[in-house]
Amino acid sequence: MHELSITKKIIEMIEKECSKNNIKKPDKIHAEIGELTTYKKEPIKYYFDILKKENHLLKKADIDMKIINGKIKCKDCKKENHIKEKYLILCPECGSGNIDILDGEDIRLKQIEGE
Amino acid sequence: MSEKLDIDKSVLSENDKTAYKISEELKENKILAVNVMGSPGSGKTTFIEKISDFFNPEEIFVIQGDLESDVDKKRMEKKGIDAYQINTHGGCHLNADMIKNSLENIDLKSKNFLFIENVGNLVCPAGIRIGQHLNVVVSSTTEGSDKPKKYPVIFLNSDLVLISKYDLSDVVDFNENKYLKDIRNIKNSVKILKISKNDKKSIKECAEFINKKRRNLFNDAE
Numbered sequence A: 001m002h003e004l005s006i007t008k009k010i011i012e013m014i015e016k017e018c019s020k021n022n023i024k025k026p027d028k029i030h031a032e033i034g035e036l037t038t039y040k041k042e043p044i045k046y047y048f049d050i051l052k053k054e055n056h057l058l059k060k061a062d063i064d065m066k067i068i069n070g071k072i073k074c075k076d077c078k079k080e081n082h083i084k085e086k087y088l089i090l091c092p093e094c095g096s097g098n099i100d101i102l103d104g105e106d107i108r109l110k111q112i113e114g115e
Numbered sequence B: 001m002s003e004k005l006d007i008d009k010s011v012l013s014e015n016d017k018t019a020y021k022i023s024e025e026l027k028e029n030k031i032l033a034v035n036v037m038g039s040p041g042s043g044k045t046t047f048i049e050k051i052s053d054f055f056n057p058e059e060i061f062v063i064q065g066d067l068e069s070d071v072d073k074k075r076m077e078k079k080g081i082d083a084y085q086i087n088t089h090g091g092c093h094l095n096a097d098m099i100k101n102s103l104e105n106i107d108l109k110s111k112n113f114l115f116i117e118n119v120g121n122l123v124c125p126a127g128i129r130i131g132q133h134l135n136v137v138v139s140s141t142t143e144g145s146d147k148p149k150k151y152p153v154i155f156l157n158s159d160l161v162l163i164s165k166y167d168l169s170d171v172v173d174f175n176e177n178k179y180l181k182d183i184r185n186i187k188n189s190v191k192i193l194k195i196s197k198n199d200k201k202s203i204k205e206c207a208e209f210i211n212k213k214r215r216n217l218f219n220d221a222e
């Protein structure tokens, strides 16, 4: 349920980009989803497939969502690590909470294929 | 012929940008926006009703977010408070666009506080910016003392946690020590207050905290 509004937002953006670039039949949408966002890939695909049925432009389109790993860099020991949870982020090497998040915090619309 | 159109735009930041504009617009009007989150029935509307007694009804306004109905809006109007109802029709949290649209219906000039009652949900509203300056979680004793442990993200994203229905804590064997310890583990700096709807003193403390936040926010601007 949580992903419904973000899926609507993705669709709105696709519609905007398609009309701006005169794409009448998008067939493949590429997007990225960060592991550290509070969203999951499967429900977005699920909602996309439901919403596209009522959407003239997107009827034939599929969405492909690539997962972007959560990546942090510790400001103390300078090591980079892969993490999965957003809350209480501690460096797995030295336990420091002094952390920069490098990747995995965003959801991005990357590419539209179509004609 | 099929073509490939490269875009690379953030979906989240569209919302974040709108949220930023909202919070700036409210700031210009010296309005503190409070995002009230919590499970269904945790006491969000009751809290807003009760705290409104410590403000001038004209200086506050409320945006109500629910899946359906205008029940909560009517409760506000009964107290003489301007209120606007958003129905998400299935959506489990408010977003910045919804707030932007509702603000068009409200005269900001005379207002000092905006309370936004988010959709009852302990998960989804946590990460979505809606232009708020302050995040409040209303978490009732009747939900059980294990909530911070099970739903840490909303507590992590909060500035003020209200342990509501505190009058019922004995009835439901609320384990306060455990609850407080778990919250402190998630976010040590968060302010925690206990409230009961008929305990005026407990609500007054919340009003003072929120008032102070507003003064802090606008000290630089003044």
Ligand SMILES: Nc1nc2c(ncn2[C@@H]2O[C@H](COP(=O)(O)OP(=O)(O)OP(=O)(O)O)[C@@H](O)[C@H]2O)c(=O)[nH]1
Binding pocket: B038, B039, B040, B041, B042, B043, B044, B045, B046, B047, B072, B119, B120, B121, B164, B165, B166, B167, B168, B195, B196, B197, B198
């Ligand atoms: N005993 C007791 N009951 C309370 C307290 N606060 C709220 N309630 C009751 O809890 C019920 C739900 O309160 P609401 O304020 O409607 O809860 P809400 O969080 O706004 O609910 P939704 O908008 O549906 O998510 C009501 O019957 C309230 O009277 C309290 O401090 N003590």
Ligand SMILES: [Mg+2]
Binding pocket: B044, B045, B046, B072, B117
């Ligand atoms: Mg309510």
Ligand SMILES: [Zn+2]
Binding pocket: A074, A075, A076, A077, A078, A079, A091, A092, A093, A094, A095, A096
């Ligand atoms: Zn480290």
